[in-house]
Amino acid sequence: MADLMEKIISLCKRRGFIFQSSEIYGGLANTWDYGPYGVELKNNVKRTWWKAVVYQRDDIFGMDASILMHPKVWQASGHIKNFFDLKSDCKDCKKRFKTTDLKDKDKCPECGGQLTEARPFNLMFKTYQGPLEEEASLIYLRPETAQGMFVNFINILDTKHPKLPFGLAQIGKAFRNEITPGNFIFRTREFEQMEIEYFVSPDEASHYYEYWVEERFNWYVNLGIRKENLRKRPHHKDELAHYAVACTDIEYNFPFGWSELEGIANRTDFDLKQHAQLSGKDMRYFDETTKERFYPYIIEPSGGVDRSVLAFLVDAYSEQKVKDELRIVLRLHKDLAPVKVAVLPLLKNRSQIVEMAKRVAEDLKDSFITVYDDTAAIGKLYRRQDEIGTPFCVTVDVQSLEDKQVTVRFRDTMLQERIGMDRLKTYLEERLA
Numbered sequence: 001m002a003d004l005m006e007k008i009i010s011l012c013k014r015r016g017f018i019f020q021s022s023e024i025y026g027g028l029a030n031t032w033d034y035g036p037y038g039v040e041l042k043n044n045v046k047r048t049w050w051k052a053v054v055y056q057r058d059d060i061f062g063m064d065a066s067i068l069m070h071p072k073v074w075q076a077s078g079h080i081k082n083f084f085d086l087k088s089d090c091k092d093c094k095k096r097f098k099t100t101d102l103k104d105k106d107k108c109p110e111c112g113g114q115l116t117e118a119r120p121f122n123l124m125f126k127t128y129q130g131p132l133e134e135e136a137s138l139i140y141l142r143p144e145t146a147q148g149m150f151v152n153f154i155n156i157l158d159t160k161h162p163k164l165p166f167g168l169a170q171i172g173k174a175f176r177n178e179i180t181p182g183n184f185i186f187r188t189r190e191f192e193q194m195e196i197e198y199f200v201s202p203d204e205a206s207h208y209y210e211y212w213v214e215e216r217f218n219w220y221v222n223l224g225i226r227k228e229n230l231r232k233r234p235h236h237k238d239e240l241a242h243y244a245v246a247c248t249d250i251e252y253n254f255p256f257g258w259s260e261l262e263g264i265a266n267r268t269d270f271d272l273k274q275h276a277q278l279s280g281k282d283m284r285y286f287d288e289t290t291k292e293r294f295y296p297y298i299i300e301p302s303g304g305v306d307r308s309v310l311a312f313l314v315d316a317y318s319e320q321k322v323k324d325e326l327r328i329v330l331r332l333h334k335d336l337a338p339v340k341v342a343v344l345p346l347l348k349n350r351s352q353i354v355e356m357a358k359r360v361a362e363d364l365k366d367s368f369i370t371v372y373d374d375t376a377a378i379g380k381l382y383r384r385q386d387e388i389g390t391p392f393c394v395t396v397d398v399q400s401l402e403d404k405q406v407t408v409r410f411r412d413t414m415l416q417e418r419i420g421m422d423r424l425k426t427y428l429e430e431r432l433a
């Protein structure tokens with residue numbers, strides 16, 4: 001199964017999805033750059049999430065807070081005091097390990113040397129604001145997007161006047177100085193999160209917690225992830241974060257084992273109370289009907305963009321033997337596919353065919369992400385689009401010049417259909433809508 005990760009990393013590089021960062025300098029370990037198709041796939045993941053949680057609902061508002069925040073935010077959130085992993089260092093080979101990953105806490109898993117005692121290691125990246133590198137100007141790169149939403153709670157109440165339950169949604173970068181990053185884009189030090197903070201009255205918190213676990217699980221399923229590769233894992237009491245009374249992870253069966261894609265937590269009123277206390281601001285919600293002022297509870301579905309991208313890639317990857325040849329196909333959901341339609345001339349040395357194919361592509365570009373490609377023979381062009389996950393290929397051939405029809409080829413079945421050029425856009429619209 002580990003082999004599958006190698007195949008996916010290789011496909012990502014070969015086709016321009018994901019590259020090693022700073023590769024010409026030997027690469028920066030565990031840091032990745034999204035290439036032309038990768039950025040489309042990643043943007044599609046974010047877009048479908050935003051559509052599902054913001055546009056298709058009346059009760060969630062989008063926002064985009066800054067990465068740099070007042071240091072007191074991290075004091076209130078508990079990150080300065082509690083955001084630690086335990087690390088153990090090997091006295092011989094000097095390698096560093098996350099203590100909870102170690103089977104034997106005394107012996108180095110790499111060289112067998114003796115390990116130091118476990119020591120706490122804060123995962124926040126520190127930097128300085130302004131020209132002076134001194135304690136007073138110390139700030140942090142946010143380790144989660146969540147706090148940007150909590151600190152804007154009063155602004156949202158004052159501007160949107162929402163009634164409970166309501167939520168805020170945000171997508172953005174987060175930074176964690178992970179002790180052991182790895183598994184490609186699964187665990188990195190710089191990554192993107194998609195987070196919802198859903199404010200509810202305390203007596204409805206359990207109900208909405210269950211509701212969001214289902215909603216978020218179904219989001220992945222509706223985007224094509226096979227149900228047997230997804231599971232919900234409720235946390236045991238002893239693994240809950242300091243702010244949570246309940247948490248369920250949605251896990252995916254990655255080639256390296258079941259691992260967290262997203263966590264849904266009942267954070268209680270911890271965050272609002274903490275920020276109220278440290279800022280001195282009244283952060284309670286006023287209920288117009290009961291005339292009561294209270295702190296809402298928060299249900300937080302918190303997912304990783306990069307981990308989702310990896311899960312979608314792994315789940316979509318398929319190999320098939322076609323006449324002694326290996327056909328690699330990314331069976332991505334149509335909403336996630338980086339390119340929707342590829343227009344390919346069957347013969348690239350016939351100028352009339354090339355011109356017609358270019359015209360067809362131009363005509364589709366307004367409606368769908370469309371590419372035109374004539375840089376290889378048709379078999380190779382199909383294989384290229386299969387590996388990118390393009391749902392439809394349209395070919396223009398000699399016959400097209402006479403009957404004004406093109407051939408539409410379906411990625412998943414390889415079936416082909418002849419369609420009049422005048423009907424092509426509507427035909428594709430019906431299938432891509």
Ligand code: ATP
Pocket residue numbers: 144176178185186187188189190191192193260261262263302303304305306307
């Ligand atoms: P883990 O246990 O894997 O370290 P976590 O429980 O600390 O994750 P959360 O704090 O719940 O993660 O963050 C919410 C989501 O952000 C995770 O479900 C994951 O998708 C994503 N995420 C967290 N840390 C990383 C990372 N280092 N690299 C990529 N994505 C991450």
